[in-house]
Amino acid sequence: MExxxxxxxxxxxxxxxxxSFVNAFVDFCVSGLFFPNSKPNxxxxxxxxxxxxxxAPSRLVAIGDLHGDYPKSLQALALAGLIDPFSxxxxxxxxxxxxxxxxxxxxxxxIRLLYLLQRLKLDAAHAGGELLTILGNHEVMNIDxxxxxxxxxxxxxxxxxxxxxxxxxxxKRLCSDLEKPIDPFRxxxxxxxxxxxxxxxxxxxxxxxxxxxxxLSRRFLADNPTVAxxxxxxxxxxxxxxxxVEYGLExxxxxxxxxxxxxxGRLSPKNMRGRDSVVWLRRFSEGFNCDCQxxxxxxxMIPGVRRMVMGHTIQEQGINAVCENRAIRIxxxxxxxxxxxxxxxxxxxxxxxxxxxxxxxxxxxxxxxxEVREGERHGLALLLSESRLKEVEAAA
Numbered sequence: 001m002e003x004x005x006x007x008x009x010x011x012x013x014x015x016x017x018x019x020s021f022v023n024a025f026v027d028f029c030v031s032g033l034f035f036p037n038s039k040p041n042x043x044x045x046x047x048x049x050x051x052x053x054x055x056a057p058s059r060l061v062a063i064g065d066l067h068g069d070y071p072k073s074l075q076a077l078a079l080a081g082l083i084d085p086f087s088x089x090x091x092x093x094x095x096x097x098x099x100x101x102x103x104x105x106x107x108x109x110x111i112r113l114l115y116l117l118q119r120l121k122l123d124a125a126h127a128g129g130e131l132l133t134i135l136g137n138h139e140v141m142n143i144d145x146x147x148x149x150x151x152x153x154x155x156x157x158x159x160x161x162x163x164x165x166x167x168x169x170x171x172k173r174l175c176s177d178l179e180k181p182i183d184p185f186r187x188x189x190x191x192x193x194x195x196x197x198x199x200x201x202x203x204x205x206x207x208x209x210x211x212x213x214x215x216l217s218r219r220f221l222a223d224n225p226t227v228a229x230x231x232x233x234x235x236x237x238x239x240x241x242x243x244x245v246e247y248g249l250e251x252x253x254x255x256x257x258x259x260x261x262x263x264x265g266r267l268s269p270k271n272m273r274g275r276d277s278v279v280w281l282r283r284f285s286e287g288f289n290c291d292c293q294x295x296x297x298x299x300x301m302i303p304g305v306r307r308m309v310m311g312h313t314i315q316e317q318g319i320n321a322v323c324e325n326r327a328i329r330i331x332x333x334x335x336x337x338x339x340x341x342x343x344x345x346x347x348x349x350x351x352x353x354x355x356x357x358x359x360x361x362x363x364x365x366x367x368x369x370x371e372v373r374e375g376e377r378h379g380l381a382l383l384l385s386e387s388r389l390k391e392v393e394a395a396a
Contacts, residue, residue, distance in 0.1 A: 018175055026168040030161050031115035033088070035122070047261055048223035050253045054130070056231025057096040062328075062346040064100055064311045064319075065136065067335035068107020068154055070116070076334060076343035077120075079357055082131075088116060090123030090131075096230060097124070100311035100330065101136025101237035101279070104210075106337030108153025111161050111209075114220040135226045135256060136237040136311065137279040140272050142210045143217050143260060147203070151337065155202025162205030165215065184208040184215050213262025222260040225253045226271075226278055231351050232306045234299070239281035239310055242294065244271060245301040252278060284327040285313035292323035299326060309346065319344050319356045321371045328354075328369060 027035055061080045066073045077083040082092040099117065104110050117133050124131045138149060162185070172181045185208045192203050209216040227249045228235045244252065255269040272279050284290050299305050307326050314333035318341075321328050330346050333339035344358040346369065354369045 019172060019178060022168045022171045025171075026164050027115070029164045029167075031112055033115050033119050035119065047263070048257060050223060050225055050250075050257055052225060052227060052229060052250045052253050054096065054132070054228065054230045056351045057094065057130075058350060059095045060230060060233065060348040060351075061092070061095055061097040062100065062233075062235065062309050062330050062348070063097065064331040064334070064344075065102035065314075065338070066099065066107075066113055067102055067105055067138070067337050068110040068113065068151070069335035069337065070107075070109035070112050072334045072336070072340075072343060073109075073113055073116070075359060076345055079343050079359055080345040080347070082124075083120065088119070090120050090127055090129070092124060092127070092129050092131075094128040095124075096130045097132070098228060098230060098235045098309070099131070099133045100235055100309065101134050101224075102138045102311060102331075103133065103136070104142050105138040105149035105154070106151065107335050108151055108157055110154055111157050111216065114216060118220055132228050132230070132235075133224050134228055134235060134237060135221065135224050135272075135279060137272075137277075139221055139224070140256075140268050140279050142206070143212060143214070143221070144266075144268050145207065145211060147206060150202075150206065152199070155199050155206065158205040158209060159202040161209065161216075162201065165205075165208075212259055212264075212266055217260050218262075222257055224256075226256045227252055229302060229305060231348075232304055233309050233348065233351075234302055234305045234307070235309045237279045237310065238277065238312045239284045240278060240298050240308065241276060241281065241283070242298055242301060244278055245298060247271060249302070279312070282313050284308060284322070285310045285315075285329045285331075288322065290322045290327060292326065295323050295326055314339055314341070316341070317370075318342075318358060318360075319346055319369060321369045325354070325369065325371055 024034055027033060061082065063076050063080065074085045078085045080097065082090065082095065082097055084091050103113050117131065121131045169181050169183065172178050185204060188204050188207050192200055195203060208214060211217065252271050255264065256272060258264040259269055271277055274280060284295055295308065299308065307328055309328045309330060311331040313329060314331050315329045316339060318332055319330050328346060332344045333341040334343050342359045344356055346354065347357055348354050356369055
């Protein structure tokens with residue numbers, strides 16, 4: 001007796017699964033990582049719901065700017081006990097970690113880092129922890145189409161992403177019953193006068209990926225807060241002034257989210273532009289004589305907050321504090337595209353006890369955050385030469 005043949009699996013009854021499979025296929029080809037329940041990235045994706053305030057965890061970790069350096073980023077994450085560098089899985093348990101922005105530019109592993117951080121966010125949530133990534137000035141610049149700090153390696157990575165993404169589009173178009181995917185490359189120029197021809201495809205892919213409502217900006221950056229308050233610490237890439245707090249931290253986050261999702265024009269929000277914006281400010285992260293009085297005023301306006309943790313300005317002497325530990329500066333320039341510094345991370349236990357965890361085997365320092373004052377050295381600063389107490393000049 002002939003066996004009955006089950007009904008054929010066709011595009012008409014498998015469009016969601018097919019689209020999910022194609023997305024997972026492209027993800028793996030681009031990053032080497034699989035994501036559970038991969039969904040199509042379309043304009044119908046819901047607007048992310050952002051949180052600004054988070055409860056105090058028992059263990060809080062802060063990591064500075066990564067700038068497209070995948071190996072050094074893995075070192076920093078492993079140093080903090082957050083990741084197994086071989087399996088790339090979360091090992092931080094219930095730890096809450098904050099990465100203070102500037103994942104993009106200056107390196108050649110920008111997309112790989114975006115994928116890695118997203119995967120770790122999912123893993124952390126499953127383990128009862130959390131990984132927060134906030135927006136830096138280089139994310140804002142790229143969404144704005146300012147590619148001054150991209151590298152040839154970075155452009156090549158985006159070109160390769162663009163090729164795989166087009167493969168995915170072609171695969172989806174083979175199924176007539178699948179909703180026609182939107183082509184993110186539509187309307188982008190084919191050539192760029194003044195740019196070498198070999199970089200044109202990288203530029204096109206970078207624009208398609210990162211412009212407002214771009215494929216990668218919406219997927220990986222739209223739910224990143226610009227300001228995050230975790231327990232008694234406020235995290236921001238550049239810094240906060242009193243006028244920023246008066247405007248509203250939630251409004252700053254929502255303005256950025258709406259802009260990245262393509263709902264707020266092409267130009268970045270006003271609080272993210274200019275030297276005194278939240279992603280560009282250096283008033284509390286540059287030099288020794290900071291405006292501690294203004295900082296105290298800012299912190300007093302945010303209930304329960306006792307310190308501001310910032311990246312953006314490279315601290316060649318390592319993670320340090322000013323203004324009686326009210327301003328913590330954690331950008332150590334670890335990327336090869338910056339100063340190729342040794343990874344360091346900040347750990348805050350119970351909201352009070354802070355320590356620096358460093359990869360510097362010469363010092364093997366695991367003590368409190370050193371507070372550095374002009375003409376006076378404490379903690380880690382005692383181990384460093386005077387020449388290393390000068391910050392590295394960094395225009396952006």
